[in-house]
Every structure is written in C-alpha cells, then in structure tokens.
Amino acid sequence: MDLAAVVVYEILYTVAFLTLISAGLAIVFGMMRVINLAHGEFVLLGGYAAIVSHNTLGIDIFVSMLIVSPLVVAAFGVIAERLIIRFLYGRLINTMLATWGLSLAMIGGFTLIFGTTTTSIKAPFGGFEVGEFSLSGYNIFIIASAVGVILLIFGVLKFTRAGLIARGAMQDAGVASSFGYDTSKVYMVTFAAGSALTGLAGGVLAPLVGIGPTAGSLYIAKAFITVISGGASVVSGLIASSGFFGFVSQFVTFVTNSVVGEIGLLVAAVILLRLLPTGISGRFFRNRL
Amino acid sequence: MRRGARDGVVEARGLSVRFGGVAALDAVDFTLADRELRCLIGPNGAGKSTFFKCLTGVLRPSEGDIRIRGVDCVGAHPHRIAGLGVGIKTQVPSVMNGLSVRENIWIAARKRNSTREANRIVAETLERIGISDSAGEPVGNLAHGRRQLVEFGTVLAGDPWLILLDEPAAGLTAEEAERAVDIIVEMNDRAAIIVVEHDMHFIRQLAKTVTVLHQGRILTEGHVDSVLSDPLVRDVYLGKSQ
Amino acid sequence: MTARQTLTAVIVAAIVMFVLPVFFDVLNLTTFAAYALLALSLGFVWGYGGILCFGQTAFYGLGAYVYAMTAINTGEAWSGVFLAIVIPAAFAAVLGAMMFYGRLSDVYLAVVTLVVSLILFRFMNTTAGEQYIIGKARMGGYNGIPGYPTLHIPGDPEAYIYDENLYYFTFIVLVLCYLLTRWLLGSPFGRILVGLRENEQRIELLGYDVRARKTAAFAFGGALAGLAGCLYANAAEIVTPELFGLGLAAEIIIWVIVGGAGTLIGPMIGAAVLGYLKFVLGLRAIKEIFGKDNPLEAPLVFGTILILFILFLPRGVAPTVQGWLSRAPLGRGGPARGGQRRRTRTERARPNA
Ligand SMILES: Nc1ncnc2c1ncn2[C@@H]1O[C@H](COP(=O)(O)OP(=O)(O)OP(=O)(O)O)[C@@H](O)[C@H]1O
Ligand SMILES: [Mg+2]
Numbered sequence: 001m002d003l004a005a006v007v008v009y010e011i012l013y014t015v016a017f018l019t020l021i022s023a024g025l026a027i028v029f030g031m032m033r034v035i036n037l038a039h040g041e042f043v044l045l046g047g048y049a050a051i052v053s054h055n056t057l058g059i060d061i062f063v064s065m066l067i068v069s070p071l072v073v074a075a076f077g078v079i080a081e082r083l084i085i086r087f088l089y090g091r092l093i094n095t096m097l098a099t100w101g102l103s104l105a106m107i108g109g110f111t112l113i114f115g116t117t118t119t120s121i122k123a124p125f126g127g128f129e130v131g132e133f134s135l136s137g138y139n140i141f142i143i144a145s146a147v148g149v150i151l152l153i154f155g156v157l158k159f160t161r162a163g164l165i166a167r168g169a170m171q172d173a174g175v176a177s178s179f180g181y182d183t184s185k186v187y188m189v190t191f192a193a194g195s196a197l198t199g200l201a202g203g204v205l206a207p208l209v210g211i212g213p214t215a216g217s218l219y220i221a222k223a224f225i226t227v228i229s230g231g232a233s234v235v236s237g238l239i240a241s242s243g244f245f246g247f248v249s250q251f252v253t254f255v256t257n258s259v260v261g262e263i264g265l266l267v268a269a270v271i272l273l274r275l276l277p278t279g280i281s282g283r284f285f286r287n288r289l
Numbered sequence: 290m291r292r293g294a295r296d297g298v299v300e301a302r303g304l305s306v307r308f309g310g311v312a313a314l315d316a317v318d319f320t321l322a323d324r325e326l327r328c329l330i331g332p333n334g335a336g337k338s339t340f341f342k343c344l345t346g347v348l349r350p351s352e353g354d355i356r357i358r359g360v361d362c363v364g365a366h367p368h369r370i371a372g373l374g375v376g377i378k379t380q381v382p383s384v385m386n387g388l389s390v391r392e393n394i395w396i397a398a399r400k401r402n403s404t405r406e407a408n409r410i411v412a413e414t415l416e417r418i419g420i421s422d423s424a425g426e427p428v429g430n431l432a433h434g435r436r437q438l439v440e441f442g443t444v445l446a447g448d449p450w451l452i453l454l455d456e457p458a459a460g461l462t463a464e465e466a467e468r469a470v471d472i473i474v475e476m477n478d479r480a481a482i483i484v485v486e487h488d489m490h491f492i493r494q495l496a497k498t499v500t501v502l503h504q505g506r507i508l509t510e511g512h513v514d515s516v517l518s519d520p521l522v523r524d525v526y527l528g529k530s531q
Numbered sequence: 532m533t534a535r536q537t538l539t540a541v542i543v544a545a546i547v548m549f550v551l552p553v554f555f556d557v558l559n560l561t562t563f564a565a566y567a568l569l570a571l572s573l574g575f576v577w578g579y580g581g582i583l584c585f586g587q588t589a590f591y592g593l594g595a596y597v598y599a600m601t602a603i604n605t606g607e608a609w610s611g612v613f614l615a616i617v618i619p620a621a622f623a624a625v626l627g628a629m630m631f632y633g634r635l636s637d638v639y640l641a642v643v644t645l646v647v648s649l650i651l652f653r654f655m656n657t658t659a660g661e662q663y664i665i666g667k668a669r670m671g672g673y674n675g676i677p678g679y680p681t682l683h684i685p686g687d688p689e690a691y692i693y694d695e696n697l698y699y700f701t702f703i704v705l706v707l708c709y710l711l712t713r714w715l716l717g718s719p720f721g722r723i724l725v726g727l728r729e730n731e732q733r734i735e736l737l738g739y740d741v742r743a744r745k746t747a748a749f750a751f752g753g754a755l756a757g758l759a760g761c762l763y764a765n766a767a768e769i770v771t772p773e774l775f776g777l778g779l780a781a782e783i784i785i786w787v788i789v790g791g792a793g794t795l796i797g798p799m800i801g802a803a804v805l806g807y808l809k810f811v812l813g814l815r816a817i818k819e820i821f822g823k824d825n826p827l828e829a830p831l832v833f834g835t836i837l838i839l840f841i842l843f844l845p846r847g848v849a850p851t852v853q854g855w856l857s858r859a860p861l862g863r864g865g866p867a868r869g870g871q872r873r874r875t876r877t878e879r880a881r882p883n884a
Contacts, residue, residue, distance in 0.1 A: 084838060088842075093637060094841050097841050100781055101834045102838060104830040104833050104837065107831075107834070111830070112828055214778075217649075221645070221649050259657045263650055266646050266647075270643055270646060270647065270650075273639055273642070277635055367736055368738050371735070376737075383733045384730065384733060385725075385733060386729060386730070387729045388729055392726070396722060397737050399722075399723070404719060447738065
C-alpha cells in the first residue's frame with residue numbers, strides 16, 4: 001500500500017517535471033512553429049538566476065524562483081528573438097540550427113561566468129515519511145507549480161484577449177495580422193512568455209537538480225520529445241504527453257533503474273512518433289486547446 | 290457507348306473522399322476505356338484534382354474501389370501505381386526545380402530503361418516538346434508555361450499507358466497550347482488519357498466524351514457538343530446551380 | 532565524373548597529403564581526416580539526399596565501439612574494420628526504414644535521430660558494470676574502452692600501422708571514400724537521389740520507391756560514418772561515450788553548414804579547419820593568454836560561428852566560392868532548409884564537388 005502511494009507520488013512528480021520543462025517550448029512551438037534548441041540552456045539560465053538571486057543577493061527564495069528567474073529568462077529570450085530568431089521565421093530548420101548555435105554559445109557563456117562546477121540551492125521544505133519510505137516534500141511544490149502553469153496557460157488562452165489572438169495565430173499565422181496586430185510583436189511577446197515559463201521551470205527545479213553549464217542536454221531531449229509527441233494542441237498535448245512519458249519512464253525506473261527509465265522514455269518517444277506522426281493531440285485532440 | 294466492367298482501364302466505383310465535413314468526392318462511378326481520351330470538367334472545387342489524387346495513390350479515398358487495369362489500387366503507394374504505367378501532370382507544376390530540363394526528363398526515362406536508352410529518349414522527348422534550346426537550364430529558372438512543358442516531358446518520357454493531365458493548358462501561350470494538343474493527340478495512340486481543363490476551346494479540340502463533375506458528383510457525361518450546350522452545365526459553370 | 536576529373540582529384544589529394552605533415556602534427560591530421568570522412572557522410576546524406584540527420588554521431592560512435600570490441604575479441608584489426616562498416620550501415624538501414632516508411636517529416640526526423648544518438652550516449656555511459664562484457668571486451672561505461680589492437684598489415688597482427696603510416700592510410704581511405712561517393716552521385720542512383728531531394732512527390736509519381744531509396748542512402752551514410760569512427764578509434768586508441776554526445780553532434784552539423792551542404796568537398800574541408808580551430812582553442816598557450824576567464828571557450832566560439840553562418844551565409848563557404856568562380860548569379864543551394872527550395876545551377880545535377 002505504501003509502495004503504491006510512493007509509486008503514484010513519483011509518477012506525479014515526473015509528470016510535473018516534464019510539464020514544467022516543456023511548457024515554454026510547447027507555447028513557442030505551438031504558436032510560432034519554432035523549435036528552440038537552446039531550450040535546455042534557457043532552463044539553466046533560470047536556475048542560475050535563482051541561485052545568484054538567492055545565494056548572492058540574498059533575495060527571498062520564492063521571489064527568486066517565481067519572479068526573478070522568469071523575468072531574467074524572458075528578458076534574455078526577447079534579446080535572442082530580436083537578434084536571431086526573428087530573421088528566420090518560417091524556416092524551421094534554420095531556426096533549429098541557429099538556436100543550436102545559441103545553445104552552444106550559452107554553454108560557453110555559463111562556463112565563462114560560473115565555471116564548470118555544478119551549483120545548487122537548498123530546498124525550502126524538508127522531507128516526510130510514508131510508512132518506511134521517506135519522500136521529498138519539495139516535490140509537492142513542483143507538482144503544484146506544474147498544475148499552476150497548466151491552469152495559467154489554459155486561463156490565458158481561453159479567457160483573455162491575448163489568448164484569443166494567440167489561438168488565432170496557432171490556427172493560421174495570418175490571423176493576427178488580419179486583425180490588425182503586428183505579427184512581429186505577437187511573436188516577440190509569445191517568445192517572451194515561453195521564455196518566462198522556461199525560466200520558471202529552471203527556478204523551481206534549481207533546488208532539485210544540479211545546475212552546471214552542460215546540464216541543459218538533460219532537459220532539451222525530454223522537453224523536445226514531450227512537445228513534439230504532444231503535437232499541435234498546447235494544453236491537451238502537453239498534459240497527454242507528459243502523462244504518458246512520465247508514466248512510462250517512472251514505470252521502467254521501478255522495474256529496472258533510473259538510467260534505463262530515461263532510456264525507456266526516449267525509446268517510447270521514438271516509437272510513439274513512428275505510430276503517431278502528428279503527435280498525440282494531432283490524433284486525439286484535434287482543434288482543441 | 291456502354292462498356293462492360295471488364296474492358297475499362299480505369300474503374301472507379303462509389304468513390305468518396307471527405308475532408309472533415311466536406312465531401313470532395315461523393316460516390317463517383319467512373320469508367321475509362323483503353324485508348325480513350327476523356328475530358329473531365331467542372332467548376333473550381335468540383336473535386337477533379339482530388340479524383341486524380343485518388344487515382345495516383347496520393348490520397349486514400351474514404352470509401353470506394355479503384356481498379357486500374359484490374360489491379361486494386363486503393364491504399365497502394367503512389368510509386369506502385371506509377372509503376373503500373375500511370376503518368377500524371379499535376380495542377381501545380383511538380384518538377385525538380387534545382388535540376389536541368391534534361392536531368393528532369395532523364396530521371397523519368399530511366400525508370401523503365403537502361404541509361405543508354407534513357408539518354409536516347411531524353412533527346413527525343415526534348416525535341417518533341419520543343420524545349421531542346423533550354424535543355425541545360427535549371428527548370429526553376431524557366432517561365433511557368435515552359436515548366437508545364439517540362440512536366441509534360443517527364444510524363445511522356447515514362448511512356449505510360451494511362452495519362453492524367455490536370456489543367457495542361459493553364460499558363461501556356463497559344464502556340465504552346467497548340468503544341469500541347471498535338472502532343473496529347475499523339476500520345477493518345479498509345480495511351481488512355483484523362484484531361485482536366487477549364488479552357489473549352491482546348492477541350493473541343495481534344496475530346497469526344499466529356500464528364501462533368503460538380504460538388505463531388507458526376508453531373509453528366511456524354512458527347513462534347515451535347516454536354517457543352519447543356520443548360521445545366523452552363524448554369525453550374527456560371528454558379529447558378531446549387 | 533570523368534576519368535580526367537578523377538585523376539585531377541587524386542593528384543591534388545596526393546599533393547595535399549604530402550604537404551600537410553610539413554606543417555602539422557600527424558596525429559592531429561589523422562584525427563582531422565577521420566572528421567572529414569564523418570563530414571563527408573553527413574554531406575552526402577543531408578546535402579544530396581535532403582535527409583536532415585542531427586544524430587550522425589550515432590553511426591560514428593557505433594563504428595568506433597564496434598571496432599574496439601571486435602578487435603579485442605579477435606586480437607586483430609581487419610575484422611573490426613569490416614564490422615565497423617557493416618553494423619552501423621545495418622543500424623542506419625533499420626532506423627532509416629523505420630523513419631522513411633513511417634513518413635516522418637524533416638523536423639521529426641531531426642528529433643528522432645538526435646534522440647537515438649542520445650539514447651546510445653546514455654546507454655554507453657551506464658555500461659561500467661560487470662554484466663556489460665561482450666566476449667572479452669568490457670564496455671567500460673564513461674571511461675570507455677582503451678587498449679584494443681590497432682591497425683596492422685593484414686595477416687600480421689604485430690606489424691602495426693601507426694603515426695605517419697596511419698595518417699597516410701586514413702587519408703587514402705578518405706580519398707577513396709570521396710571518390711566512391713562521387714561515383715555514386717554520378718550513377719543513376721545518385722542522380723535520382725538528387726531529384727528526390729528536389730521534389731520527393733515527383734520522383735514518387737514517376738514510379739520510384741522513395742522510401743527504399745532514402746533508406747539506402749541513409750545506410751550508405753551510416754557506413755561512411757562507421758568507418759570514420761573506426762579510423763578515429765585507431766588514431767585516439769580509446770573510445771568513450773563522448774563519441775555519441777550532443778557536443779560532437781553539433782560540431783558535425785557546423786562543419787557541414789560552414790563548408791556548405793550540397794557539396795562534398797565543403798564539409799570535408801569544414802571538418803578539418805574547424806577541427807583544427809578546436810584544437811587550437813584547447814591549447815594551453817591560448818588558455819594562458821586569458822587566464823581563468825578565457826572568452827574563447829570552444830562552445831562559445833562554435834556556437835557563434837553557427838549562428839553567424841545561419842544568419843549571413845546559410846549556403847556555406849564552398850557553394851559561395853563556387854558561385855563566384857562560375858560567376859553564376861545563383862549557386863547551388865544545397866538541400867532545402869526549412870522548406871525553402873532554391874533555384875539552383877544545373878551542372879550540379881551531376882555533382883562536381
Ligand atoms: N487537403 C484538403 N483538405 C481539405 N479540403 C480539401 C483538401 N483538398 C481539397 N479540398 C477540398 O475539396 C474540394 C475539391 O477540391 P479539388 O482540388 O479536387 O477541386 P478541383 O476540381 O481540382 O478545383 P480546381 O478547378 O480549382 O482545381 C474543394 O472544396 C477543396 O477545398
Ligand atoms: Mg484542381
């Protein structure tokens with residue numbers, strides 16, 4: 001019984017983790033058809049921002065994670081969008097390549113500024129026990145954050161004017177401009193929003209994962225396949241594929257070990273894409289949010 | 290001119306294609322005899338190109354049955370159907386823009402022939418479609434009409450016995466269109482042909498039998514004179530009919 | 532390619548081969564030649580087949596590992612060389628068939644290939660334990676596999692080919708592979724492959740099986756990459772999971788972009804030059820100039836190069852130079868990137884790069 005509870009808890013945590021690290025990428029891909037290969041480094045930037053803000057500047061940890069990280073990464077995202085990405089709209093492959101370059105450059109930049117060592121911050125909550133198992137209390141915070149992020153995206157898309165424009169843009173790139181909005185501006189704001197969510201992920205995950213210059217590759221592959229497998233519908237695709245991959249990887253982890261779990265996740269992704277070339281939402285949730 | 294089910298090179302029965310709620314084709318029955326030259330007409334959106342896509346395997350029909358020379362072609366891959374000896378000129382010219390005219394035609398000719406033979410066919414085809422002077426040019430640099438001719442050439446070079454031409458006269462000059470008519474009539478010696486066209490003058494020069502498609506259904510079928518003077522057909526073209 | 536062109540290529544290659552060791556260290560040169568072969572493989576697959584593979588490292592690393600493990604088991608090199616070509620090619624054929632018969636689009640293909648090489652990377656990192664032993668070969672986890680027999684004169688496992696001779700051997704293999712690739716591109720298969728890159732649907736409607744052809748091209752690329760891995764393994768004398776890593780995957784792409792997809796020579800030179808650049812950036816002397824805060828961190832430099840090329844010279848150097856030389860207003864664009872297909876010069880229907 002305790003074991004079952006622990007398993008469910010771990011699965012929920014993994015699903016939340018995937019949701020968090022993928023949300024920003026999903027928005028940018030869903031609306032702009034841009035795949036940002038520097039996404040992993042954006043997560044790291046969020047992590048570094050939280051660490052510097054809390055450890056060095058002494059700002060409250062929640063303020064650091066929930067406000068400073070998103071703002072810093074959003075600002076960086078806007079710069080990258082204005083300097084690089086906006087020249088490549090409509091050229092998916094070129095965007096991928098240029099952002100891959102950005103990813104390398106950021107790795108170099110992190111090494112330069114923070115050195116090669118892995119840093120972290122202390123989690124603000126202690127653990128708790130379920131029977132003979134001890135669990136991290138911070139994971140609950142992660143799960144709550146993921147739920148919050150999903151609700152936020154859903155709410156914005158469904159109930160706000162900006163969301164309406166965004167949904168239009170997802171259906172057809174011409175929609176925003178035909179409503180009299182400056183497409184370039186819409187894209188910039190979208191990219192900033194996606195970056196902010198990515199920064200948030202980096203911030204709240206910083207206490208759990210080591211932040212080092214090359215750690216981004218841990219996120220990019222997972223976020224990438226979660227988003228691509230999710231397909232075009234941002235919210236339902238994100239939930240469905242995080243759920244699926246979270247379950248698969250945690251399940252395999254229990255049966256074997258965590259490395260095989262990760263490999264299992266990647267293999268599942270390859271098979272899934274083979275079976276559903278338009279992603280889960282392309283198959284099951286077409287034309288939904 | 291009724292024929293039994295057996296002597297058609299193309300036999301489509303109850304062919305339907307639905308895109309979401311829209312029926313692009315709705316229970317179409319269509320038979321084409323060997324060496325027949327048929328024109329398929331109809332207003333924009335009637336489903337003509339969709340019909341061709343089904344025949345070539347690019348699109349899988351939602352329902353219905355297609356036999357080409359008796360071979361069941363529903364769900365077959367485009368290259369298999371093409372391999373049976375079916376050639377198509379698509380509505381939007383589909384050519385290899387980065388390659389030269391010669392190379393485009395060579396690739397088509399090489400499908401069924403040795404390299405040596407293919408080279409011979411290329412020279413012959415270039416001559417036939419009257420485009421020898423720009424044989425070395427990248428197709429992407431040519432004007433629209435000439436690109437159409439190149440695509441024509443690729444179809445010719447494959448020596449098919451069933452040819453589908455989707456708006457072959459679009460974008461051609463009067464002179465080029467004349468040539469196209471000649472080529473089509475000549476090809477008809479060896480192949481059955483279906484031509485989709487909006488240009489009535491062009492159609493009159495070609496076909497005896499015309500099939501009219503409207504909103505995915507066959508409106509009427511018959512001799513070119515009677516069909517084109519049919520008030521119903523005129524209404525459809527003028528948008529009066531539902 | 533005419534006999535005359537072949538002869539010219541061989542003569543130029545021979546001169547280059549003998550001149551380079553005057554200026555550079557042969558061990559470095561051997562490594563760069565292996566890189567160039569790897570770049571050639573991606574240049575072929577991507578530049579001519581239009582197959583955007585982000586994970587060419589998978590076949591490269593596989594070639595290196597297969598070589599090392601076979602050589603340990605058989606105690607000689609040539610069986611290893613053979614398998615280092617065959618196994619990556621077979622793996623590429625299976626993976627390619629899965630992707631092409633599944634009709635994955637460009638982006639998804641890039642993702643899948645990248646993920647596959649990451650899977651291998653992760654897996655190789657975990658093989659430290661006792662259970663990961665194939666025959667006599669221990670897979671060694673993140674430490675990799677050292678100490679396997681290297682190349683030798685066939686039939687005499689004691690007569691090693693090393694230093695200068697290994698360099699000449701590697702270089703000659705590179706030239707032979709280059710000639711083979713050019714021959715393939717001039718053959719009907721290659722010409723149709725280029726047509727396929729230009730317009731897949733047209734090729735299909737002409738009756739060619741696009742899926743099978745792409746799979747075959749991908750497998751050929753896998754074979755070249757596997758051989759490159761094997762040559763690298765002989766130069767480095769150790770194979771590690773880094774061979775499958777994201778860092779190298781990015782570098783290969785950069786070599787091809789900088790050199791110019793759509794030519795063969797461009798990516799090869801790109802690999803050698805950028806390989807050398809990386810070597811120089813890693814030198815102590817350079818690091819000491821800047822002390823701890825070295826702004827010339829290799830990833831920073833390479834990332835910046837990639838961004839600048841994508842923004843300002845997406846065709847790469849070689850096609851641009853060729854464009855100047857032939858004074859054609861538009862040079863060959865190489866593969867379509869991001870769905871943009873450029874109009875291109877004709878002569879290259881039969882590749883002349
Ligand atoms: N891929 C698609 N998705 C959705 N609807 C489609 C698709 N392809 C065609 N249609 C619809 O099917 C109908 C038939 O289209 P089709 O292209 O066959 O017409 P057509 O007779 O060739 O017209 P035209 O003379 O303009 O070429 C049209 O209403 C079109 O909008
Ligand atoms: Mg049409």
